Amino acid sequence: MHYNVIRRPNVDDSHLPATLPFLLKQLYARRGVTVRDCNSSLASLLRPDTMKGQQQAATLICDAIESNKAIIIVGDFDADGATSTSICLLALKMMGAKRVSYLIPNRFDYGYGLSPEIVEIAAQQGAELLITVDNGISSITGVAAANQLDIPVVVTDHHLAGDTLPEAAAIVNPNQPDCPFASKAIAGVGVAFYLMSSIRAELKRRNWFESQHIIEPNLAILLDIVALGTVADVVPLDSNNRIIVEAGLRRVRSGRCRVGITALLEIAKRNPQRVVASDFGFAVGPRLNAAGRLDEMSLGVELLLCEDINKARTMAAELDGLNQERREIEAGMQHEALAKLKQLNINDDNLPQGLVVYQQDWHQGVIGILASRIKDKYHRPVIAFAQAENGEIKGSARSIKGVHMRDLLEKINTLSPDLIIKFGGHAMAAGLSIKAEAISKFEQLYHQVIAETVTPELLTGELFSDGELAANQLEIETAEMIRYAGPWGQEFEEPCFDGRFTIIQQRLVGEKHLKLVLETECGSKLIDAIAFNIDLKAWPNLQAKKVDVVYSLEINEFRGNQSLQLMVKQISAV
Template identity: 55%
Template structure:
């Protein structure tokens, strides 16, 4: 293990006591509901919560599919629809090339299932194995596709905007290419026949936050209109595309894209379909193995239960297992596939825990003589698992509240990194700036504001550390580097109720940039104990109220909790519904604890 390679990055290091996580502050959102809320029958608490999330008008809470932005507003969606309609009519071989995460899996499954529903008889999919081919439509993937059946049309989903060489290889082979993506484009675009991406120059689509699955869903909406105009449905029934909103909801939440109103409409429709028992068998089976009730499913269940099980296939092996689960129409087969995905997720957790232990030991080793967290973080261990470094980077980022990149060995002479960032520091822009200042240092990169991937020559690692740190320092001058828990204020004892918890649970959908409400308050400690070896179970009482409340804090610092001396705590918490043996009760899910002084 060669930890010393990480040393050049550090300008200042945390003390050992801080390593379990940087200290956080609780900050209350100071928002008064605008005048538009005054005449609404909505609960004042909900009005306050929605206003704090930028909802200026109660009408914006209407989340029916009829409120969706129109597909004709998405640049070139009509052109993509025309190409697809021609291919279906001519019975051409259509190949969907996807990505190896949950967004890519749902995008691929939606494209395949929807095209088949439209009458396409010759449609298949291919997803690069991340360990053999890397990301996106590459010349090697085109070669593999030709060997497996000579497609006449390749449609990328959740990738392709940076596939310059791959598109060129497809064009040379006489294959039409349609790129559908949502990632940020580079300075040069691939010479595809059609590119649909809300984030490409010239696209005025109001929602730039569509996930890959959202983009392909919009193209299917445009395709249905195109086929209807051609008279395609005179002899066959036009499919109801609402049947695919469960896939759209899953991919959108799992990819952690901002839940603007348009995305909330898509997610709300998918959640409603799942609750009504109309979802695809694969999604229902995945909820089942995760011990989640489909009837009471919320967005966080998709993000923390279903999504990781699909992602585990792509991280450890082949995402095709997840795609087949999502495409499966037979219940028993879907259950078998879901069980296999569940086991892969268990394996992923074991690998991740070991990697995280190694990373935290490194932090301990490096924190002997310093007193502050670093401005940025890079970690490299040759034998780390490529499929899990993204989760590791996310965990360390959460602990230190700093941009973090974790690296593992890739192809010979190369290392692959997965980056995660914090609000205010656009990680793809950081990598772009490094690549511009230091040509050749980064072999390839791509991603979003909060997450990105990159490949380096192994010999460039130390130089990249310095360049990355310097670039973060330039961008972080006006960024608040203190971890903050945003609170929606204090709840009265009357609102600490099952009724309020149930209302909040289904008032979303909550997610990225539209966070689930968090409240704060001071509570008396009646009882505390560890459960599951690392979770703190509390019985609390609000001062002035004799009613007891259950609370739980997950993954606590075992050096500090349980604390027998703690008699009163300030907590930041979510109000949740705990369902156990058919009984529902209110529970505080603790986000942050401030011990009594």
């Protein structure tokens, strides 16, 4: 799909420190950065006590620690769930909890969240307190089942709450009603980290560490894990999340991170000393997620808990293999999905407002990525379904900016209360289950609700550019400055630029990537560029002499040498 390129206008940046380079001041000002946002110290984090339910949850968990009760953490099977589970286990053990373990539901056997079946397993394992991480806000029946067994539940989650909340002993979720915590974009791992901080404060108030001869732990040593989960869950990087992510990245760059993260970076061929948020998002996160998509997420948790680098490398290699298998499965599913859309005469010129794809034999663990790929290709909200158990099919939804996916599912549920068996999620991603025979009715209502709520403007793909760089700005120094001026990510987009260039060389590499040598308009400089997953019907184009390119700056490292490279987002022959 060809995107409209919109240049961000120049804005007043006089409120930002004069010591910042002019280009960086503009990049920050266009993204709404304030003077306070320029302070990335941990002291600038939002206070834990502003998160509703925090003290109540901390009190319950501290009581359980003091009473030596069996605590079981119930996680989710994605990277956010794995990192949330890991930091809770590590933190609680550092704080003196002796009986703490975890359960992560296998997505194929139990599905998402604290279900009654998972409660039963936890009860068989002797649970006396359950803590959900990255799930639980929609686990009405699961919490009820725990209550019947007299097992209190502390829910920690970040997903949007429905009309009914579970009857948990405590709920910590900034997206529950009446929670004043300012960062509604915090990931599940961030919520869990904040709770661990409150538990430490409560235990300190009780003189627990002194009485048990425990050194009060520095929970900042867990921030590399918190940063990984935050980036991998693709939550908006508001100022609070940026502080968390930057603190975690600093730990990695200084060689003070978990050996599991080091092993994942190594196998992804990323330099830990130069790590940035995108390395977590595109290299480490997918490999961690692969465990939950194709196998058991416990492998990912055990890697993050691991203390031995050699064992960590073995587990990282296993995750890398699973990720390669996932990519092969995904490629096949994507080919099948695009073929189905082609049969329906759906292409760039004939697009409905939303897309639904379903095939009985698709892999449940990969439909989320499939939906994301199709969403990126067509710039439409997409739901991909695969067969589940008991005549049900499970859907994974991905949305575009301005189309709130969970709210959309809520409207469908209001129109037909018995259609969706269960659903949950947030603005950009959601999950749901329906009966297989209900797919036609669901698709009909899906298109109806989209037509009623989505304006055509939202369906026009847009690329935002920070304008044109002068030839003397196309240098490694500029790329280096931007690289470490982030962290960049969701809703705090990495700077993107546009310009017209002359093609000096063009060739295919790796079957579907276009390698270019470009010359600036004034003819003063030659620059390497690469466009991944190019449209092979359009490129290489030996007739094209000049091109308009939208790009970001990257530093290419090869055999110890560094050079500037343009990462092409869009290319058009002039």
